[in-house]
Amino acid sequence: MKVGEISQNQPVTSISESLRQKNTDENSVQSQVKDQKERLRNISKKEVEEGVNLLNKAVQTFRKELKFKIHDKSDRMMVEVINLENNEIIKEIPPKEILDMIGRIREMVGILLDENV
Numbered sequence: 001m002k003v004g005e006i007s008q009n010q011p012v013t014s015i016s017e018s019l020r021q022k023n024t025d026e027n028s029v030q031s032q033v034k035d036q037k038e039r040l041r042n043i044s045k046k047e048v049e050e051g052v053n054l055l056n057k058a059v060q061t062f063r064k065e066l067k068f069k070i071h072d073k074s075d076r077m078m079v080e081v082i083n084l085e086n087n088e089i090i091k092e093i094p095p096k097e098i099l100d101m102i103g104r105i106r107e108m109v110g111i112l113l114d115e116n117v
Contacts, residue, residue, distance in 0.1 A: 045075070073106070074099040078092055081093070
């Protein structure tokens with residue numbers, strides 16, 4: 001009978017070594033994920049804006065009707081699909097109204113935290 005990767009006839013030392021290796025692998029992955037999250041938290045707003053500008057320049061080469069920008073209130077990236085004939089915005093991804101709502105929620109949470117502190 002096998003349970004996962006461990007068989008019934010497997011010696012205890014071999015089982016414990018298998019479990020130790022699995023835990024080491026999981027800890028390594030968790031450490032890598034933690035490092036990546038930390039790097040993302042340390043990205044400045046200026047770096048994000050530079051990245052958005054680079055995206056806009058790259059897209060102009062292929063599809064001039066896409067415009068990337070940072071929404072002011074929510075600090076999230078959005079894409080506008082623009083009709084080049086009349087400069088009309090055809091679609092916003094995600095919709096500006098949703099980002100406005102996220103911005104208002106962030107403000108309300110900030111107010112609540114300020115009042116509670």
